[in-house]
Amino acid sequence: MTTLLKDIAVLFDASEPGQHVLEIASRLAGSHKSHLIGITALTQEPAPIQAGFAKGSAIHEVIVRQQSAMAAHAVQLGQSLTRALHRHDASGEFRVISHAESSSESSLHALYCDLLVVSHPDIAGSPLSWSAPQILRQSGVPILIIPFGWRDRPVGKRVLVAWNGSRQSRRAIADAMPMLMSAKEVTLLLIDPERTAELHGDAPGTDMAAYLARHHVKVELKRVISGGLPVAEVIVSHAKASQCDMVVFGAYSRPKLSESLFGGVTKTLLTEVPIPLFVSQ
Structure with missing residues (x-):
């Protein structure tokens, strides 16, 4: 890496x-x-x-x-x-x-x-x-x-990382590491981690937060419940509330058939792009 x-x-x-x-x-x-x-x-x-x-x-x-x-x-x-x-x-x-x-x-x-x-x-x-x-x-x-609307504003200073334990999410973090290390603040966001407990372990997000901290990333771990809202909406809401200037996420972490039939986080974020997106697959 x-x-x-x-x-x-x-x-x-x-x-x-x-x-x-x-x-x-x-x-x-x-x-x-x-x-x-x-x-x-x-x-x-x-x-x-x-x-x-x-x-x-x-x-x-x-x-x-x-x-x-x-x-x-x-x-x-x-x-x-x-x-x-x-x-x-x-x-x-x-x-x-x-x-x-x-x-x-x-x-x-x-x-x-x-x-x-x-x-x-x-x-x-x-x-x-x-x-x-x-x-x-x-x-x-x-x-x-x-x-285009992101006028004269910083990029990568206050970063939100959408972490779901998937291979794609892990790859995105690895690819974004140079920017994460230079960011002033990084929020590691987990949404409904209990739904994929097998990917997170007993303390969801703790291991990844510790991994980032060892790379000198100034990270804060947040676990939130979607309450039935679309995951993409929750990500954007938290990013805006925290005044983040970049979101890091792994694309197509759901099965491709599921993405094509029902849409998904990737499709929504890539279509709307509300703030700068760092995307990896």
């Missing part, structure tokens, strides 16, 4: 959400002394109507103009990445991928990093086929999802 975020990747573009997520990822890279990989998917702008009547050498001219426009756009995005890196004293690099790439091809660009940062509700700078669930399932890279 790593205790450092050496490489962080971010999907971004020139849009307001794209620049917003770039700023947050750059700030995160600076605070963790990480290398930031800025990734954008360039799409070819539609040609003007008159281009459809081009013939002979004019067709070549249309193609050259479109390629020049795309190159200029890429230069502008590279410059915005450079400025963001400079503001937060971080190193980085710029990668351009095709807007039409399949998710399996595109995931290769993010595989060699410790964390991928994306925007919500739309993933700025992503290829056509990308979605958060696909990224999780195909790349195995943990994702930090930033809602």
Whole structure:
């Protein structure tokens, strides 16, 4: 298990959400002394109507103009990445991928990093086929999802960890450990632990809290009863009440058939993204 975020990747573009997520990822890279990989998917702008009547050498001219426009756009995005890196004293690099790439091809660009940062509700700078669930399932890279409304607010200072004793939840904690160690406060939240007593033991959450404490995480253990409310609603309610700026959870810890038929915590959180989410699978 790593205790450092050496490489962080971010999907971004020139849009307001794209620049917003770039700023947050750059700030995160600076605070963790990480290398930031800025990734954008360039799409070819539609040609003007008159281009459809081009013939002979004019067709070549249309193609050259479109390629020049795309190159200029890429230069502008590279410059915005450079400025963001400079503001937060971080190193980085710029990668351009095709807007039409399949998710399996595109995931290769993010595989060699410790964390991928994306925007919500739309993933700025992503290829056509990308979605958060696909990224999780195909790349195995943990994702930090930033809602567009999260303006000029910290990320990862006051963290809520949703712990249910599952393998996915355990993996999420391991992946998020660098951020948990640097957080000011971490709440380890257990919801209805008696329902899965076989995963928790006699004192639910105590062993995981002790494990986190040994890693110098400032952790507080909370056990709560859902009272029949959806688990996702309970997680968000406690996160907001504690003024948390990030929730860590393991995706799809219920059987896939159950998730697809009845929905679940993962589906609800990934759809709504009320606060920044650190998701692993």
